[in-house]
Amino acid sequence: MYDILIKNATVITVDPKHHIYQPGYVAVQGDRLAAIGPMEELPAEAAAVKVIDADGLCVMPGLVDAHGHAGHCLTKTLGESNDTQYADAWWGKMAQDIYFHYTDDFFWYAEGALAAAERLKFGITTGVSMLGSTPRPDRVENLAAHFEGAVKTGLRQMSGVGSCDGPWPKHPWTWENGKPTEHTLTPEQMVEITERSVRELNGKHKRQICIVAPGSMGFNVAAETREFAIWKNKEMYRIAKENGVALHTHIYGGGIKFVYETLPEALNPTTSLTHCTQLLPEEISILAETGAVMFHGPTTRANIKNRCPVYETMRAGASVAIVTDGTSPDRSYDIWRDMKVFQVIHRAHDNDPLLAPPGKVLEMCTIVPARAIGMDKDIGSLEVGKKADIIIINTKQPHLAPFGIMPLHRVVYHAQGNDVDTVIVDGEIMMENRRMLACDEGRILADAEKAFNEMRARVGDKFEYFTAYDDSIYDLRNKTMPSPYKD
Numbered sequence: 512m513y514d515i516l517i518k519n520a521t522v523i524t525v526d527p528k529h530h531i532y533q534p535g536y537v538a539v540q541g542d543r544l545a546a547i548g549p550m551e552e553l554p555a556e557a558a559a560v561k562v563i564d565a566d567g568l569c570v571m572p573g574l575v576d577a578h579g580h581a582g583h584c585l586t587k588t589l590g591e592s593n594d595t596q597y598a599d600a601w602w603g604k605m606a607q608d609i610y611f612h613y614t615d616d617f618f619w620y621a622e623g624a625l626a627a628a629e630r631l632k633f634g635i636t637t638g639v640s641m642l643g644s645t646p647r648p649d650r651v652e653n654l655a656a657h658f659e660g661a662v663k664t665g666l667r668q669m670s671g672v673g674s675c676d677g678p679w680p681k682h683p684w685t686w687e688n689g690k691p692t693e694h695t696l697t698p699e700q701m702v703e704i705t706e707r708s709v710r711e712l713n714g715k716h717k718r719q720i721c722i723v724a725p726g727s728m729g730f731n732v733a734a735e736t737r738e739f740a741i742w743k744n745k746e747m748y749r750i751a752k753e754n755g756v757a758l759h760t761h762i763y764g765g766g767i768k769f770v771y772e773t774l775p776e777a778l779n780p781t782t783s784l785t786h787c788t789q790l791l792p793e794e795i796s797i798l799a800e801t802g803a804v805m806f807h808g809p810t811t812r813a814n815i816k817n818r819c820p821v822y823e824t825m826r827a828g829a830s831v832a833i834v835t836d837g838t839s840p841d842r843s844y845d846i847w848r849d850m851k852v853f854q855v856i857h858r859a860h861d862n863d864p865l866l867a868p869p870g871k872v873l874e875m876c877t878i879v880p881a882r883a884i885g886m887d888k889d890i891g892s893l894e895v896g897k898k899a900d901i902i903i904i905n906t907k908q909p910h911l912a913p914f915g916i917m918p919l920h921r922v923v924y925h926a927q928g929n930d931v932d933t934v935i936v937d938g939e940i941m942m943e944n945r946r947m948l949a950c951d952e953g954r955i956l957a958d959a960e961k962a963f964n965e966m967r968a969r970v971g972d973k974f975e976y977f978t979a980y981d982d983s984i985y986d987l988r989n990k991t992m993p994s995p996y997k998d
């Protein structure tokens with residue numbers, strides 16, 4: 512007797528042999544996949560506690576979004592700068608200002624739940640987040656609150672802190688009774704909190720994984736010395752290695768060469784390097800040689816400002832995963848959207864409409880990121896013995912019908928996050944008919960609104976700059992808006 516039996520579906524496995532069963536079945540026992548195959552091989556006597564007749568629907572492995580930012584779901588849309596001189600700096604500074612000065616535990620809790628709910632409802636069963644924009648590593652409690660909100664939704668949450676970008680020391684605030692207290696955070700304290708976070712929070716819940724996630728591992732000449740950058744990177748790598756957790760960071764051109772020259776052991780197949788824009792040719796070779804994985808966010812501002820050499824890197828033999836980098840200032844955790852943007856931008860760049868075929872793209876949102884975060888033995892494909900992380904797509908809708916021919920093309924080209932009907936994580940049904948079962952979605956939305964309003968009240972008058980815009984948004988390009996950070 513199985514616990515769950517899904518039958519009569521189109522089953523896209525993403526397994527090494529690229530099996531698609533049409534019609535097929537998937538059986539779950541406990542938290543694992545017990546059997547998968549074509550319907551004609553399902554024994555007549557097979558029974559289950561819960562039988563899902565998915566006739567005409569599509570079953571796939573849960574998606575893996577291997578890079579995002581805790582906090583961003585409560586700062587999205589804000590900070591629309593209108594001047595190239597400080598376009599990203601303004602948004603980035605705003606986010607840093609909010610995260611370091613105007614948040615409390617409830618903010619991180621409510622945002623953690625909201626973000627996890629968004630991911631889960633789009634079919635993501637494992638999500639990776641860095642706490643803050645450049646991480647805020649002054650208290651274990653911030654990250655603990657984020658995890659508490661996230662895991663109650665049913666999502667497998669992998670999150671971390673690590674070194675934030677300089678200059679040092681940092682001066683984060685905590686809030687009590689409506690009043691802020693400023694603290695000083697030294698690099699040594701950052702290392703201590705990062706290590707404590709991993710030791711205290713990793714595995715506290717079965718779907719809670721705490722990793723090491725420094726904001727960057729490159730060398731920022733303007734904010735630190737070379738010796739400091741080397742020390743910081745060594746400490747981040749040491750904590751990850753000693754605790755057996757993933758190392759996850761942003762990096763840009765020059766940064767990979769810097770790490771390779773100063774700490775080559777930190778570049779390995781479970782090191783994830785987000786953005787990788789403006790890479791030097793030798794850095795592509797370094798990725799191929801070391802196996803470190805490029806995390807590419809096609810809809811990110813980093814990718815808009817500077818090109819990420821995705822296909823050059825894959826042709827050199829290195830791995831690339833697609834990530835949302837969700838959700839601020841202008842993105843979403845709908846990773847289906849990123850699949851399509853990925854195809855369009857790279858096809859357009861190479862003038863090749865068949866580049867980035869659907870199977871490759873789907874692997875870049877499932878098994879490739881699973882491998883990069885060290886979890887491919889458990890997640891990333893539908894194979895017997897792996898964790899039962901399964902999504903069912905409602906294909907009985909005008910934009911997906913008639914469903915059946917070229918099913919992998921159909922879902923990658925035409926499906927979107929809201930088409931995910933059912934989500935199973937660890938063998939537990941977390942969403943059915945788009946209704947979340949493990950948590951109260953209305954409460955998550957109400958908490959998010961409360962946390963947002965409280966943050967806004969703490970920011971005070973300055974908040975009007977974060978939402979300011981005028982009729983120039985109808986022009987070819989926005990005009991310059993006033994900024995509290997202009998000087």
Ligand SMILES: [Zn+2]
Nearest residue numbers: 579761785836
């Ligand atoms: Zn990021």
